[in-house]
Amino acid sequence: MSAAGRLLLALALAPGALGAAAAARAESAADPGARAFQKCFACHSVNPAERGLPGPNLYHIVGRPAAALDDYEYSPAMIAAGRSGKLVWTEATLDRFLANPQTFLPGTAMNFFGLRNAEERKAVIAYLARKRP
DSSP states (O other), X not given: OOHHHXXXXXXXXXXXXXXXXXXXXXXXXHOHXXXXXXXXXXXXXXXXXXXXXXXXXXXXXXTOBTTOOTTSOOOHHHHHHHHTTOOBOOHHHHHHHHHOHXXXXXXXXXXXXXXXXXXXXHHHHXXXXXXXX
């Protein structure tokens, strides 16, 4: 395709892309959980079709056993917690994990300092709870 053709194609697609970005900003502005989840977007997604990220997909995480996705390579600590049946992602376990992942599950591969603010954790967990079928 010529440079002019690529430019025309980009211009034709831009309104949709800009509209999606505007919609995401509007959701974040209206939803404190979506706004707080922006800290997680570098590694995680709540879009059920999105794969290949540094962290596991968090769509329908609430109620799911730890290390349950077949298409993600979890840490040995997370696999052991999930296989033992001792770790299911409830709102309470997510709250403790998100407060300090390394303290909650030593050996986790999640390299994140945690969400120290309880209200921010509550908002993120409520946001995640809504991301389900």
